Amino acid sequence: MREVSHFVTLMFSQRALASLARRTYVGGQQTARHGRRNFSQTLKRQSQFGKDRNTIGTLTPASAAVFVATGVGLYFYFRYEKQKLLEEREKERSSRQYGRPQIGGPFSLTRSTGETFTEKDLLGKWSLVYFGFTNCPDICPAELDKVGTILNKLEPALGKTFLPVFISVDPARDTPERVGRYLADFHPAFVGLVGTYEAIKGACKAYRVYFSTPPNADPQGDYLVDHSIFVYLMDPEGQFVEAFGQNTEADQIAARITEEVARYGK
Amino acid sequence: MGWFSWGNKNQDISEPSRQNRQKCWETRDSYFDCLDRANIIKPGDEGNSCAKEKQLYEDNCAKSWITYFNQRRVLADAQKDRLAQAQAQADSARK
Structure with a gap:
């Protein structure tokens, strides 16, 4: 006008x-x-x-x-x-x-606390899904710290509506106990998931994640796992929203999530 | 030898903790600083000039991590050179 x-x-x-x-x-x-x-x-x-x-x-x-x-x-x-x-x-x-990419899908893994965890357990919360391994030299810990920072930024305003999920891509070495202890260093809300080689491979396929652990890796071995390092944002219906790379800062991601949460609520 | 002694008899191989990582990164940084001072890019080319730093680095980081960090140092340097070259080319093309 x-x-x-x-x-x-x-x-x-x-x-x-x-x-x-x-x-x-x-x-x-x-x-x-x-x-x-x-x-x-x-x-x-x-x-x-x-x-x-x-x-x-x-x-x-x-x-x-x-x-x-x-x-x-x-x-x-x-x-x-x-x-x-x-x-x-x-x-x-x-x-x-x-136009949403087909990321995410069915999986069945074991929580570090022992319970089974499937894609249905992601429903009802905004989840931040990250694939990594506990022996990761520097990228995984940095990304997990970033997820913790994001949650600390978002929770005061939006409540405990977020579920950070860590899926181990090192089935040979990462036991539920290891993953549980490892994640305690990051954020208390973290859900750590492990599984057999096949189960992990299935979850990775659903999320279009690449990982390099061989099926017969030595559980005592000293090796690194090459893997995709995106943080996947999934909405409360379990639908993929966005993937954040290493170069996106915590502030930017928090702002983006706030925007998505507001749009979703409408 | 700390938490990275994979080959020992201890069956409970624990995951690296935040402190373990921090210690490893610190010893890596001081070793790399020493290499920088000696004008060495590729770890191992320095002879005995950073022996003390190298020993600490190896005591506090897993072999796989050391290989990874060392390779990354060399790659980052090569990339820096390539970027500088590309920049120089772009500059001369503009003239």
Whole structure:
């Protein structure tokens, strides 16, 4: 609607200018130079009809009608344009829902506390899923600390609606006890998951995660696991929302999650 | 030898704790600082000049971690060179 009011202001100021110009002209000084060419044409025409000279400004019933009609026309035009824009935005939003990557899916693993944990246990909370291993030199601990920081930033405002999940990609070495002790260093809400090689492989496949542990890895061995290092944000319905990489700072992620939570609540 | 002695008889191999990691990173950093001072990029090329730092590093980090950190140091340096080269090329192309 701002466009309409701008236009109205413009029309008023043009009218004022025209009447000013005409008065100068009528006053006998031929210096209506600041008027545009069409103005001076109007002025000439108007000066031929001396009768008009005494009307207030250029407001005649005819010009008033044109003015009102233009205003009404513009009002409907802008209303129509606005509607069209809203429809386009709506369409874009729905297509984005359809454009979600297929990340996440069924899995069945064991919690570090011993219970079975499946994808259904993710429902009802916003989960932050990370794949790693306890012998990880530096990236996993940094990312897990980041998840802890994010939770500490979000929980005061949004409550305990978040579930941080750590899935071990080192089935040979990571026992439930190890994972449990390991995660105690990070955030108390962390759920640690372990499983057989096949079960872990299945979970990784669902999340499109790559990991390099061989099926016959030595449980006593000193090796590293190469793996994907994204933090996956899943909504309370277990749908994938976004994957955050190593270079996205905790603040950015927290802001992004806040945005998603607000949008979801609508 | 601490928590990284995989080969010993102790069956309970514990996971690295926050303190273990911190200690490893610190000894790594002081070893790498020593290499920097000696103008050495590739760990192992320094002869005996960083022996004390190297010993601490090896005592506090697992072999796999040491291999990983050492490789990363060399790679990061190569990458720095490549980036500098690319930048120089871009600069000269602009002239």
